[in-house]
Amino acid sequence: MKPNLQNDLLLRAxxxxxxxxxxxxxxxxxxxxxxxxxxxxxxxxxLTMVKTPELASEVTIQPVxxxxxxxxxxxxxxxxxxEAMGMKLLVEEGKGGPRFPEPIRLYTQIRDLxxxxxxxxLSYVKDxxxxxxxxxxxRVPLIGFSGAPWTLFCYMVEGSGSKDFQNAKQMIFSRExxxxxxxxxxxxxxxxxxxxxxxxxxxxxxxxxxxxxILTPDDxxxxxxxxxxxxxxxxxQRTNNRAPIIVFCKGANQSLIEIVSTGCxxxxxxxxxxxxxxxxxxxxSVALQGNLDPTILYASEHVIEQRVFEMADxxxxxxxxxxxxxxxxxxxxxxxNAKFFVDAVKRAYNR
Amino acid sequence: MKPNLQNDLLLRAxxxxxxxxxxxxxxxxxxxxxxxxxxxxxxxxxLTMVKTPELASEVTIQPVxxxxxxxxxxxxxxxxxxEAMGMKLLVEEGKGGPRFPEPIRLYTQIRDLxxxxxxxxLSYVKDxxxxxxxxxxxRVPLIGFSGAPWTLFCYMVEGSGSKDFQNAKQMIFSRExxxxxxxxxxxxxxxxxxxxxxxxxxxxxxxxxxxxxILTPDDxxxxxxxxxxxxxxxxxQRTNNRAPIIVFCKGANQSLIEIVSTGCxxxxxxxxxxxxxxxxxxxxSVALQGNLDPTILYASEHVIEQRVFEMADxxxxxxxxxxxxxxxxxxxxxxxNAKFFVDAVKRAYNR
Numbered sequence: 001m002k003p004n005l006q007n008d009l010l011l012r013a014x015x016x017x018x019x020x021x022x023x024x025x026x027x028x029x030x031x032x033x034x035x036x037x038x039x040x041x042x043x044x045x046x047l048t049m050v051k052t053p054e055l056a057s058e059v060t061i062q063p064v065x066x067x068x069x070x071x072x073x074x075x076x077x078x079x080x081x082x083e084a085m086g087m088k089l090l091v092e093e094g095k096g097g098p099r100f101p102e103p104i105r106l107y108t109q110i111r112d113l114x115x116x117x118x119x120x121x122l123s124y125v126k127d128x129x130x131x132x133x134x135x136x137x138x139r140v141p142l143i144g145f146s147g148a149p150w151t152l153f154c155y156m157v158e159g160s161g162s163k164d165f166q167n168a169k170q171m172i173f174s175r176e177x178x179x180x181x182x183x184x185x186x187x188x189x190x191x192x193x194x195x196x197x198x199x200x201x202x203x204x205x206x207x208x209x210x211x212x213x214i215l216t217p218d219d220x221x222x223x224x225x226x227x228x229x230x231x232x233x234x235x236x237q238r239t240n241n242r243a244p245i246i247v248f249c250k251g252a253n254q255s256l257i258e259i260v261s262t263g264c265x266x267x268x269x270x271x272x273x274x275x276x277x278x279x280x281x282x283x284x285s286v287a288l289q290g291n292l293d294p295t296i297l298y299a300s301e302h303v304i305e306q307r308v309f310e311m312a313d314x315x316x317x318x319x320x321x322x323x324x325x326x327x328x329x330x331x332x333x334x335x336x337n338a339k340f341f342v343d344a345v346k347r348a349y350n351r
Numbered sequence: 352m353k354p355n356l357q358n359d360l361l362l363r364a365x366x367x368x369x370x371x372x373x374x375x376x377x378x379x380x381x382x383x384x385x386x387x388x389x390x391x392x393x394x395x396x397x398l399t400m401v402k403t404p405e406l407a408s409e410v411t412i413q414p415v416x417x418x419x420x421x422x423x424x425x426x427x428x429x430x431x432x433x434e435a436m437g438m439k440l441l442v443e444e445g446k447g448g449p450r451f452p453e454p455i456r457l458y459t460q461i462r463d464l465x466x467x468x469x470x471x472x473l474s475y476v477k478d479x480x481x482x483x484x485x486x487x488x489x490r491v492p493l494i495g496f497s498g499a500p501w502t503l504f505c506y507m508v509e510g511s512g513s514k515d516f517q518n519a520k521q522m523i524f525s526r527e528x529x530x531x532x533x534x535x536x537x538x539x540x541x542x543x544x545x546x547x548x549x550x551x552x553x554x555x556x557x558x559x560x561x562x563x564x565i566l567t568p569d570d571x572x573x574x575x576x577x578x579x580x581x582x583x584x585x586x587x588q589r590t591n592n593r594a595p596i597i598v599f600c601k602g603a604n605q606s607l608i609e610i611v612s613t614g615c616x617x618x619x620x621x622x623x624x625x626x627x628x629x630x631x632x633x634x635x636s637v638a639l640q641g642n643l644d645p646t647i648l649y650a651s652e653h654v655i656e657q658r659v660f661e662m663a664d665x666x667x668x669x670x671x672x673x674x675x676x677x678x679x680x681x682x683x684x685x686x687x688n689a690k691f692f693v694d695a696v697k698r699a700y701n702r
Contacts, residue, residue: 164681166649173650216644217625254604254624273605274568293567298517299524330515 002201003138010071010141013322014204014244014265014287021349022318023070024342025143027208027248028328029063030075034335036062046091046098050076056128057135064140066335068342071141071204074129074197078147078208081189082156084121085113096161103159105167110182116189118196125193126200133201144202146193148209148249149186149231150224156182165214172223179223187227191234198235198243206246206268207231213251213270220252229262236263246289250327260286271326276314288315289322297325297333297341304337305344312348353552354489361422361492364673365555365595365616365638372700373669374421375693376494378559378599379679380414381426385686387413397442397449401427407479408486415491417686419693422492422555425480425548429498429559432540433507435472436464447512454510456518461533467540469547476544477551484552495553497544499560499600500537500582501575507533516565523574530574538578542585549586549594557597557619558582564602564621571603580613587614597640601678611637622677627665639666640673648676648684648692655688656695663699 005011009023031037037059041049049055056075063069079098083089091098104110119126132142147155155161157168172179194205212224232245247259248268259267260282267282269275269290278288296307308323315321323345329338356362360374382388388410392400400406407426414420430449434440442449455461470477483493498506506512508519523530545556563575583596598610599619610618611633618633620626620641629639647658659674666672674696680689 164646166646166681166683169644169646170649173647173654213623216622219644251623254628271567272564272602277605293520293570295515295517295520296524298521303524330517332517 002133003136005138005141005203007070007140010143010322011203011244013318013320014246016284016287016320019318021346022312022315022321022323024323024345025069025071025073026063026067026325026329026338027073028330029067029069029073029338030059031329032331033329033333033338034062034066036066046077047089050080051124053124053128053131056124057132060128060132060142061135063338064136067339068346069140071143072132072136073143073145073206074125074132074202076125076128076145078145078152078210079155080122080125081116081146081152081186081193084116084118085185085189087113087156099160100156101159103167104156104182107178110178110185113182113185115185116192118189118193122193122196126196129197129200129202141203142201143246144194144197144200144205144243146190146197146205146207148207148212148224149183149190149227150215151209151211152186152190153179153183154211154214165211169214172219183223183227187230191231191238194231194235194245195238198239202243204244204246205235206248207264209247209249209252212249215252217252217254220249220255221258224249224252225255225258225262228259232262232264244287246322248289256281266322268324269326274314275311276316279315279320284320287320287322289324291324291326294325294327294330297329297337299337301337301340304341308341308344309348309351312345318349353484354487356489356492356554358421358491361494361673362554362595364669364671365597367635367638367671370669372697373663373666373672373674375674375696376420376422376424377414377418377676377680377689378424379681380418380420380424380689381410382680383682384680384684384689385413385417387417397428398440401431402475404475404479404482407475408483411479411483411493412486414689415487418690419697420491422494423483423487424494424496424557425476425483425553427476427479427496429496429503429561430506431473431476432467432497432503432537432544435467435469436536436540438464438507450511451507452510454518455507455533458529461529461536464533464536466536467543469540469544473544473547477547480548480551480553492554493552494597495545495548495551495556495594497541497548497556497558499558499563499575500534500541500578501566502560502562503537503541504530504534504574505562505565516562520565523570534574534578538581542582542589545582545586545596546589549590553594555595555597556586557599558615560598560600560603563600566603568603568605571600571606572609575600575603576606576609576613579610583613583615597673599640607632617673619675620677625665626662627667630666630671635671638671638673640675642675642677645676645678645681648680648688652688652691655692659692659695660699660702663696669700
């Protein structure tokens with residue numbers, strides 16, 4: 001039996017119910033900027049942490065205790081899905097992020113990818129979520145997440161991060177059928193994965209489309225957004241719309257109205273749009289998450305407070321707003337600045 | 352005496368005069384994708400090429416001969432300005448781009464930067480332009496260029512490229528006065544540099560704000576665009592509005608109307624906006640340059656042609672349009688694809 005939430009600001013914000021103040025959390029809040037995270041990381045490799053529920057839940061809860069955020073987000077990596085589909089995933093120290101030594105280039109490789117049964121193939125995430133919910137004991141909601149099909153596609157085809165994702169682009173430009181087949185397989189896997197996370201206890205889920213911004217608006221709709229829309233529709237249906245869905249398509253700011261039309265509950269915004277203009281554009285149709293410049297956390301407390309207050313003012317009140325940065329918190333941030341940011345949000349509606 | 356232009360499509364497009372077809376050129380068209388460039392580069396280091404008018408003019412003209420573009424752009428680098436201000440600039444093989452080993456961090460460093468007399472301190476650019484104009488003998492116009500103050504600021508403060516330009520951001524957030532002083536010095540240097548290039552024979556100039564997109568819309572206006580506006584105003588005045596000015600602020604797509612208000616003649620667009628929507632938004636107030644996805648040059652000829660024709664259709668005719676990619680041409684492109692692209696543009700209005 002799931003404990004009742006003592007702090008449900010995130011859920012009410014996501015559903016646009018009245019709130020006293022906007023909730024606040026950070027993308028990558030369970031991460032390297034925290035010394036307590038680095039301590040655990042020093043003794044365990046990254047994938048071991050992801051796959052050991054005790055460790056994953058411990059770092060998931062750290063920012064709730066240390067920084068005072070209004071939600072936990074399960075510690076994991078978006079690339080667990082391609083791995084569950086059968087790709088070999090390597091995370092090596094100092095080699096610039098995770099990579100797939102055998103990237104997807106051929107039709108036969110796409111054909112041979114396994115279809116994912118998340119409950120079995122990603123049972124370590126299920127167990128990490130269950131353990132985290134238990135440990136949180138209702139203090140704050142837990143967020144589950146997945147990479148969007150397009151972003152996973154980029155990594156799988158490229159094998160790693162890339163400057164311009166030439167190989168991924170080549171596949172959509174010149175081998176449309178293969179590209180569609182792979183994106184369709186990913187759509188099914190992501191759907192099953194998000195449903196599993198909600199059933200395991202995630203209160204909210206977020207879809208990250210980190211590489212949305214490398215596509216033209218037309219290509220974004222064709223190669224990314226239609227698959228996200230299918231996921232949103234099916235996850236809502238299969239879970240009876242139990243958990244609000246946040247869609248964050250970094251850099252796709254020309255397609256915000258189209259993102260709303262996926263039926264998601266919250267649109268995540270990067271910092272290159274004016275949130276007040278977006279609010280006006282959306283006219284209350286969804287909640288907004290974001291969108292301060294992540295580097296603001298390197299500024300002085302005075303400037304951090306000023307920017308937080310300005311953003312609260314831009315939104316004209318807390319309803320329908322989830323405070324966040326416009327991208328993940330970076331490893332060099334001083335945790336005391338992150339905590340100051342969170343405290344500033346908590347003060348912002350009582351000035 | 353400057354030779355008359357045989358192909359002035361670029362100039363007429365920039366001034367929104369009637370044209371038979373849109374002109375086409377590529378950012379970084381004098382570059383590594385051309386074997387003929389690599390041949391010269393193999394025998395000379397990068398800065399030697401930039402500083403030797405004979406070499407710079409030779410690679411500047413290569414894409415006119417080999418690819419058939421409608422304009423040449425002088426071969427140079429945006430970092431020659433900080434170097435002329437007294438910073439040591441290093442371009443080492445295989446070390447990831449040019450860098451400044453002593454980045455600007457202190458007030459005293461800003462104070463000690465030299466003010467630039469472009470005609471003297473950057474005389475090699477002047478000489479390269481004069482020689483190129485002579486060699487081109489009126490075949491196509493020559494484009495001069497400069498980095499925008501904000502982009503130069505980013506490199507000077509950071510010392511190199513960066514993922515999030517933390518140090519540059521810290522300076523604008525926390526040391527406003529130092530930041531303004533540096534940006535003002537850069538504004539003066541860029542103005543003088545562009546005026547010198549026009550006086551030396553550049554028919555058009557482009558201001559590149561490569562790092563515009565890392566700023567919020569408010570910060571972009573405050574820390575980048577106001578300085579660009581000052582440059583546009585002063586260059587037009589000092590040269591009697593002789594050469595059209597293109598402003599390309601990559602990623603600043605939330606501020607396009609504000610960019611128009613600088614008084615520039617052409618707005619360069621990256622590939623993440625729909626050019627038809629921008630055209631409607633601007634309602635004929637400026638010409639547009641762009642904006643195909645640079646990775647399209649890795650696609651098949653069929654797809655390249657399709658995208659070129661689609662773009663011509665989106666613009667509803669050639670007037671006020673300069674065909675280009677939404678960013679520089681990349682080193683892996685097959686020159687025959689670049690040539691096919693250019694030929695497709697030339698066919699696009701006679702279908």
